[in-house]
Amino acid sequence: MAEIRFYTGDNFPLELHKVRIVQKLDLVPVERRAEAMAEAGYNTFLLKNKDIFLDMLTDSGVNAMSDRQLAAMMVADDSYAGSATFTRLSEKLEEIFGTKYFLPSHQGRAAENILAMTFVSKGSIIPMNYHFTTTKAHITRLGGSVEELVIDEGVKITSDHPFKGNFDLEKLDELFRCKGSSIPFVRIEAGTNLIGGQPLSLENIMAVADLTHKYGKLVVMDASLLQDNLYFIKTREEKAKDLSIRQITRMIADKMDIIYFSARKLGFARGGGIAVHDESLYLKMRELVPMFEGFLTYGGMSVREMEAMTVGLEETMDMDVISQGPLFIKYMTDELVKLGVPVVTPAGGLGCHLDASRFIPQVSQTEYPAGSLAAAVFIAGGLRGMERGTISEQREEDGSEHLASVELLRLALPRRVFTLSQVKYAVDRIKWLYDHRDLIGGLRFVEEPSSLRFFFGRLEPVSSWPEKLVKAFRDDFGDSL
Numbered sequence: 366m367a368e369i370r371f372y373t374g375d376n377f378p379l380e381l382h383k384v385r386i387v388q389k390l391d392l393v394p395v396e397r398r399a400e401a402m403a404e405a406g407y408n409t410f411l412l413k414n415k416d417i418f419l420d421m422l423t424d425s426g427v428n429a430m431s432d433r434q435l436a437a438m439m440v441a442d443d444s445y446a447g448s449a450t451f452t453r454l455s456e457k458l459e460e461i462f463g464t465k466y467f468l469p470s471h472q473g474r475a476a477e478n479i480l481a482m483t484f485v486s487k488g489s490i491i492p493m494n495y496h497f498t499t500t501k502a503h504i505t506r507l508g509g510s511v512e513e514l515v516i517d518e519g520v521k522i523t524s525d526h527p528f529k530g531n532f533d534l535e536k537l538d539e540l541f542r543c544k545g546s547s548i549p550f551v552r553i554e555a556g557t558n559l560i561g562g563q564p565l566s567l568e569n570i571m572a573v574a575d576l577t578h579k580y581g582k583l584v585v586m587d588a589s590l591l592q593d594n595l596y597f598i599k600t601r602e603e604k605a606k607d608l609s610i611r612q613i614t615r616m617i618a619d620k621m622d623i624i625y626f627s628a629r630k631l632g633f634a635r636g637g638g639i640a641v642h643d644e645s646l647y648l649k650m651r652e653l654v655p656m657f658e659g660f661l662t663y664g665g666m667s668v669r670e671m672e673a674m675t676v677g678l679e680e681t682m683d684m685d686v687i688s689q690g691p692l693f694i695k696y697m698t699d700e701l702v703k704l705g706v707p708v709v710t711p712a713g714g715l716g717c718h719l720d721a722s723r724f725i726p727q728v729s730q731t732e733y734p735a736g737s738l739a740a741a742v743f744i745a746g747g748l749r750g751m752e753r754g755t756i757s758e759q760r761e762e763d764g765s766e767h768l769a770s771v772e773l774l775r776l777a778l779p780r781r782v783f784t785l786s787q788v789k790y791a792v793d794r795i796k797w798l799y800d801h802r803d804l805i806g807g808l809r810f811v812e813e814p815s816s817l818r819f820f821f822g823r824l825e826p827v828s829s830w831p832e833k834l835v836k837a838f839r840d841d842f843g844d845s846l
C-alpha cells in the first residue's frame with residue numbers, strides 16, 4: 366500500500382472504493398432524539414434504527430460488502446450436507462491459516478460455546494490478554510474463571526505504546542508455575558475489543574505461544590479482530606514491515622492450536638467458526654456442531670454468507686482493504702485529540718473510544734459515566750455508540766458493583782460504511798457536547814437483568830439533565846438539526 370500525499374499538505378484518509386449502493390439516512394430533531402433515548406431506557410442497544418443517524422454501535426455484521434462478495438452469494442451451493450460452498454470456505458481457511466479442519470458456527474460466541482464446553486470445567490482458569498463479554502460469560506457459566514494478563518500500559522487510557530494489547534509474559538509464566546494444572550488453554554485476543562481495539566505485536570504473539578507450549582498447553586486465538594491487528598503489525602512493527610499480510614497471518618496461524626472467529630467482523634459477512642490444525646482436537650469438538658449449530662457443512666450459517674465470507678477472507682489479505690478502518694479511526698481520534706476531547710490513544714481498530722471518566726468526571730462510576738455519555742452523544746448528534754464500562758460488567762456474587770477498569774464509549778466505524786464528511790459531523794457534535802459536558806448527569810437502573818445486563822437493562826437519568834441538554838442544543842443551533 367503506497368502512501369497518498371496531498372499537495373496542500375492536508376492530511377486525511379482517502380476512500381479506496383466507490384459507493385454503488387446507498388441507504389438513505391434520516392437525522393431526526395434533537396427533541397425526538399431525546400425522546401427516543403428515553404423510550405430505549407437510556408440503553409443504546411434498545412434504540413430503533415429509524416431514530417439513528419450514524420450507527421456506531423458496533424462493527425459486527427454491518428461492515429460494507431464488496432461487489433465480489435455480493436456476486437459470490439449468487440453462486441452459493443444450497444445443500445444440507447456436502448455443499449461445495451463449504452468446501453470453498455474450508456479451502457480458503459486452509460490457504461490462509463494452513464489449518465486442515467474447520468468447524469462452522471453461526472457466529473463467534475457459538476464458537477466460544479463449543480470451545481468452552483470442550484475444554485472448560487469447574488475451577489478452570491483461562492489466561493487471556495483481556496476478556497470479551499461473551500467469552501467470559503461462556504467460561505464463567507461452566508464454573509471457570511478468566512485471568513487478564515494484559516500489560517499495565519493496556520489499561521492506560523492515553524499512551525503511545527504501539528501494542529497495548531500485549532500479554533505481560535512474566536505474569537503468564539508465574540500463572541503457569543502457580544496454577545498450571547487448572548489451565549486448559551491460553552486465549553489470545555487479537556485487537557482486544559474492550560480496551561479500544563488495541564493490537565498485540567507479532568513478537569508478543571509468538572512469545573505467548575512458545576511459553577504456553579513449553580508448559581504443554583493449548584494456544585487459542587480469538588481472531589475476530591485479526592484484520593486490524595494485521596494492519597498494525599505491518600505498519601508499527603519494524604520486524605514485520607517487509608512481510609506481506611499473508612505472511613504475517615501465516616506466521617501467527619502456524620503457532621496457534623485453534624483459531625476461532627466471528628465472521629461478522631473477520632471476513633465482512635455473518636457467521637463464524639473454529640479452524641484447527643490437529644485432527645484429534647477437531648474430533649473432540651466436532652459432535653457439538655450438529656448439536657448446537659447445524660450440520661458440519663453449514664453450522665447454522667446461510668450458504669450465501671459462507672460464499673461472501675470466503676471472498677471477504679481473501680480481501681482481508683489486501684492492505685488497501687484492511688487499512689481503511691484503522692485510517693478512518695485514526696483520523697477521528699486525532700481530530701478529537703486536537704479539540705481537547707479525551708479519547709483512547711493511540712487510535713486502535715474497531716472504533717474511536719471516548720474516555721467517559723475524563724469527559725464527565727462529575728459522574729461517579731456507580732452512576733455509569735460511559736452509559737451516560739452514550740445517551741448524551743446520541744441526544745447531541747444521533748450517533749449511536751456502545752457503553753464499554755461498568756454497565757458491561759456483571760455484579761459480584763454478593764450483589765455489589767464490579768467497577769470497570771475503564772469507562773469508555775465506543776464509537777465503532779464499521780468498515781467502509783461512513784464517509785469522511787460523516788466522520789467530521791460526528792467530531793463536530795462530540796466537540797459541542799464536550800463544551801457542554803457540565804450539563805451531563807448519571808443514570809440508574811430501573812430494570813436490571815442478572816446476566817448480560819448491558820443488552821437488555823433499562824435505566825433512567827438521576828436528574829433532568831437530558832432536558833437541559835436539549836435546551837442547550839436549541840440555544841446554540843436554532844432550528845437546525
Ligand SMILES: *Cc1c(COP(=O)(O)O)cnc(C)c1O
Pocket residue numbers: 425472473474475497499500554558587589590626627628629630636637
Ligand atoms: C464480536 C466478538 C466476539 C463474538 O462474536 P459474535 O459473532 O458477535 O458472536 C468474540 N470475540 C471478539 C473479540 C469479538 O469482537
